[in-house]
Amino acid sequence: MTRPLKLAVQLVALGCVAGLLALLVWRLTHQQHAPKVGSAAPDFTLPRLAGSGTMSLRSLRGRPVVLNFWASWCDPCKTEAPALERAWARYRGRGVVFVGVDYHDVTDDARRFVAAHRLTFPMVQDGSGDVTGRYGITQVPETYILDRSGRIVSHLAGPITAASFADAFRRGLAKALGS
Structure with a gap:
């Protein structure tokens, strides 16, 4: 050489x-670090994935909220989608609001994902990654469960399909509902 x-x-x-x-x-x-269980969830206003308008976390105060961060390119998100839809069907009658937060995704891909998995709970899109950054999301799926006052009662990193996560998910919802 x-x-x-x-x-x-x-x-x-x-x-x-x-x-x-x-x-x-x-x-x-x-x-950015994930907010701790017991702390107030960072507020946000994001565009709805299904159409026009926005959704703010503040507007959901007074109701327990399940925030699920996902993406269409995420294989574990595909696996957990049916479980989330079943949980939404089970708990929405008790006032629980599920919100899917689409993370770093192409809008059309995200909409196809929602349609393919027949997801009916509200979806918003965090195209800039600002909200996912404030929640300390480093990989998807991640789920936060908030009580009626907007405090975090549970944080699950990974899909909620595994038995241990399913149990933790149910315990988090029980805390959020105050039961």
Whole structure:
């Protein structure tokens, strides 16, 4: 290898290492942490996925809320979708509101996902990732359960289809309902 070629290879390698270090530093300094159980859920207003208008979390105060962060490209989200729809059908008569928060997705893909899985609970879209950032979402699915006052009573990272998550989901809803 000629001397100029060796120097070029070394400079490229050094540039890659510097870039990775810069990315790591940026990630560590800009990482937002998930709100803790017992704290107030961060408020938001997001566009509805199904059509016009927006939905704000504040407008749901007085009702228990299940916030499910998902994406059409997420395989575990596909697996958990039927369980969420069944839970929505079971609990909506008790005043529980489910809200799906679509995360970093193409709108048409998200709408196809909702239609394919026959999801009927309200859906909003966080195209910028601002809300998911405030909730500390690093991977989907993640679910927050809020009580009537907007406080977080449960946080589940991962699909709610596994038996342990299903039990935790039911316990969180029981807390949110005050039973």
